[in-house]
Amino acid sequence: MAAADHIAGDMTLADYTFPHGRLRRRITSPDRTPLVLIACGSFSPITFLHLRMFEMAADYARFNTEFEVVGAYLSCVGDAYKKTGLVKAEHRVNMCSLAVAQSSWLSVDPWEALHEEYLETAKVLDHFHQEINVEMGGVETPAGRKQCKIALLAGADLIQTMSTPGVWDPKDIDYILKNFGAFIVERTGTDIDEALSTLQPYTPNIFVIQQLVQNDISSTKIRLFRRRDMSIRYLVPEPVVNYIEENNLYDEDGAASTSSDGKGGGKGRAPGESKGAPSNLPG
Numbered sequence: 001m002a003a004a005d006h007i008a009g010d011m012t013l014a015d016y017t018f019p020h021g022r023l024r025r026r027i028t029s030p031d032r033t034p035l036v037l038i039a040c041g042s043f044s045p046i047t048f049l050h051l052r053m054f055e056m057a058a059d060y061a062r063f064n065t066e067f068e069v070v071g072a073y074l075s076c077v078g079d080a081y082k083k084t085g086l087v088k089a090e091h092r093v094n095m096c097s098l099a100v101a102q103s104s105w106l107s108v109d110p111w112e113a114l115h116e117e118y119l120e121t122a123k124v125l126d127h128f129h130q131e132i133n134v135e136m137g138g139v140e141t142p143a144g145r146k147q148c149k150i151a152l153l154a155g156a157d158l159i160q161t162m163s164t165p166g167v168w169d170p171k172d173i174d175y176i177l178k179n180f181g182a183f184i185v186e187r188t189g190t191d192i193d194e195a196l197s198t199l200q201p202y203t204p205n206i207f208v209i210q211q212l213v214q215n216d217i218s219s220t221k222i223r224l225f226r227r228r229d230m231s232i233r234y235l236v237p238e239p240v241v242n243y244i245e246e247n248n249l250y251d252e253d254g255a256a257s258t259s260s261d262g263k264g265g266g267k268g269r270a271p272g273e274s275k276g277a278p279s280n281l282p283g
């Protein structure tokens with residue numbers, strides 16, 4: 001755990017400092033715009049697919065855009081987000097930190113998770129803009145200092161929720177897609193054209209990434225496997241497997257869960273673990 005960026009533990013907002021250790025401070029091309037990718041989500045638990053999303057987005061940015069990736073962050077929702085299967089934010093931040101411990105460019109920012117109240121994604125992106133572009137002053141380029149483009153990195157299911165009435169404040173969608181933009185990874189089961197249909201005005205700022213190797217690992221499936229006492233090895237990073245076992249997370253009685261009954265009624269996807277859950281499991 002020592003190599004990880006930040007472990008929440010008993011950390012409070014008063015102890016918080018922005019994790020900028022893995023953020024590249026200069027780019028070599030005068031023509032490129034530095035890019036920082038922010039993945040917001042539950043990460044209960046983080047999987048290899050979540051990590052893979054960053055690699056896909058970095059390749060996409062390099063080959064198809066004028067951006068140059070200088071860093072990337074995982075931001076876990078806090079405990080106020082009452083979604084089925086969410087273990088405590090402290091555990092989710094710890095697992096994310098373990099998962100990126102060996103990475104040279106992925107970081108975990110515990111700021112969102114340290115808040116007791118739910119924070120909308122627009123506020124989370126504002127926080128990154130404040131830390132990276134205002135406090136740090138952006139990054140150096142041969143053409144002088146440039147502000148980083150801060151963009152949301154998400155799966156197609158998340159962008160689809162933007163067309164679902166009542167999930168997002170329309171003002172926030174406008175704010176996020178105008179001021180930040182989004183890198184969207186296609187996801188089995190989500191029709192990307194349909195997901196984007198109500199977001200037409202923002203399409204120049206939405207970058208759709210095809211999955212060349214179809215991967216549909218989901219946290220829901222990992223939790224289900226745990227409850228059925230099935231192996232989760234090679235679906236999530238090894239240190240995360242160990243952490244889950246050591247802390248008895250997602251086991252049959254839902255130990256350490258904050259809202260295992262799905263009755264939390266918070267924001268986000270409707271409670272229920274149907275998404276992607278296989279039906280042919282023993283049990």
Ligand SMILES: Nc1ncnc2c1ncn2[C@@H]1O[C@H](COP(=O)(O)OP(=O)(O)OP(=O)(O)O)[C@@H](O)[C@H]1O
Nearest residue numbers: 041042043154155158185187215216217218219220
């Ligand atoms: N298989 C996938 N393909 C593309 N994007 C994905 C996939 N799994 C997760 N994501 C994206 O990762 C981000 C974090 O997702 P989240 O923590 O909800 O993971 P999840 O596996 O969908 O979780 P759960 O199963 O608990 O709903 C979201 O933007 C989500 O769209």
Ligand SMILES: O=C(O)c1ccc[n+]([C@@H]2O[C@H](COP(=O)([O-])O)[C@@H](O)[C@H]2O)c1
Nearest residue numbers: 040041042077120121122167168169268
């Ligand atoms: O800001 C909003 O209004 C908003 C509405 C719906 C979802 N989100 C964010 O989208 C993410 C969804 O994660 P998940 O795990 O529910 O797929 C999570 O970070 C939420 O905070 C944000």
